[in-house]
Amino acid sequence: MRRNVWVLLCFVLVVMMLSACATTERAQKPYKFSQQGTVIWNDEFEFKPPPSEWKVIQVEVGGEFGFGFLRGDPGQFPSQSMFVYDEEPFGCSTKFENREEEFFKRYLWTTALNMTMRILEKQKVHVLGGEGLAVVAEGEDPIKKEKAKSKVVFGKRGDRVVAFYITQWRHIDGTYDPSAFEVFDKFVASFKFLKKSFYETL
């Protein structure tokens, strides 16, 4: 009897150890915090984290962007805000003006801005240590009674264009919350590359 208890105890211990291993692997995150409180993402990017109500989102396979943050906003569906860093934004051109046109051809479809969309602002900006282009767009879908506002910031990583973008979705009667755009601007301003991109090393 005593031996059976001992065997059972060993079995439980082994199961616990294995569970602990599995948990560690599952919990592995692509980011860590630096001593300065910035986020180091995959040892490749560094940026100031947004406030805690913004949850990390990441596309692992076949995604349209790399990673970003999502926040549920008060108000009627579809009240939420999302911003991302995209290493391969829609389009192909390495010139910002052309890339912006290419980008919006497809981005509109993914944001539900496609019904009536207009560019509100377009200006040259300093981003990622160089020249960039910031574009603000807005659109409504009167059928679904939804609207969205986006800001896209194009910058360069080596020869290639990368982009940051935020989209805020609202019910058609809702109001936009500028604080999300301020969080996005701080994220973009703090964003740094810690190493060369894959394409720069070829």
Place this chain on the structure above:
Amino acid sequence: MEGHQRNLYLYDRFNARVVGVSVDDVTTLKYWAKDLDITFPLLSNVTGFLGADFGVVPSPEIKGYPVFSRRTVIIDKKGIIRYVKDGSPDFKDILLFLKKLNQEGGKP
């Protein structure tokens, strides 16, 4: 296709050229290329014989219609198939392979 277009300057660096093959007709491909700003050649292969020649598996989704799954094939300058991968193109893998092939002197 957009990913290939983005990488054209790197394909040039590795002495490689890219060609897209589709079962769509020429008019559709012209419109599509214009819409996506594709500048490399797209071949219209409506009967799908090229897909069959390269051993691409017909898509199970539309039976009886010559729609093929995606396949990436790299052919070297001697006409030998050196790389075959199914599914969406893995652009980083393709670029690394082309770089290696170019260094070997077996320009694609």
